[in-house]
Amino acid sequence: MSGTAEWLGIVEAAELLNVRIGEWHDFGYLNPPAPGCKSIPPLGERSAEAIKGGHCAVEVIDEIIAELHSVRDQLVTEMRTDEDIRAARVDAMLAGDRTGRAAQARPEWLYGSGCCERWTPEDGCPQHTGRPAMSLKARELDRPGEAGGAR
Numbered sequence: 001m002s003g004t005a006e007w008l009g010i011v012e013a014a015e016l017l018n019v020r021i022g023e024w025h026d027f028g029y030l031n032p033p034a035p036g037c038k039s040i041p042p043l044g045e046r047s048a049e050a051i052k053g054g055h056c057a058v059e060v061i062d063e064i065i066a067e068l069h070s071v072r073d074q075l076v077t078e079m080r081t082d083e084d085i086r087a088a089r090v091d092a093m094l095a096g097d098r099t100g101r102a103a104q105a106r107p108e109w110l111y112g113s114g115c116c117e118r119w120t121p122e123d124g125c126p127q128h129t130g131r132p133a134m135s136l137k138a139r140e141l142d143r144p145g146e147a148g149g150a151r
Contacts, residue, residue, distance in 0.1 A: 010064070013060060013067070016060055017057060017060045017064070020053050020054075020056045020057035021053075021057050022053070023049060023052070023056070024051075024057055026046055026049070
């Protein structure tokens with residue numbers, strides 16, 4: 001921005017723009033509030049400082065627009081990425097099984113394969129034992145002091 005090293009932010013840019021437009025108006029009033037206050041000079045009669053302020057105001061406006069485009073591009077990119085991630089998650093969930101529940105990743109070494117189709121690690125199989133089941137390796141890890149168990 002004119003007179004600054006880098007982008008300040010939208011609020012600061014708006015404040016700077018307000019000052020630059022004030023310079024363009026030669027710090028006059030459209031309707032002077034008191035007799036001692038000067039009015040805005042007519043076009044063609046502005047000072048060199050007012051003209052410089054007008055050019056600086058245009059530069060600030062251009063920089064605000066460029067920054068807004070950059071913010072907009074970033075936001076649109078993030079929204080599209082978020083949408084893609086959500087769509088992939090929904091696709092995976094729907095592909096998991098016909099009821100729409102995603103197939104849970106169950107490590108074979110921990111749970112084994114179960115006794116039948118109804119078996120789950122959480123509930124076991126109500127038809128056979130009604131209790132959650134463990135694989136042999138999980139049982140070994142659960143029994144400290146026995147051969148092969150945790151110590």
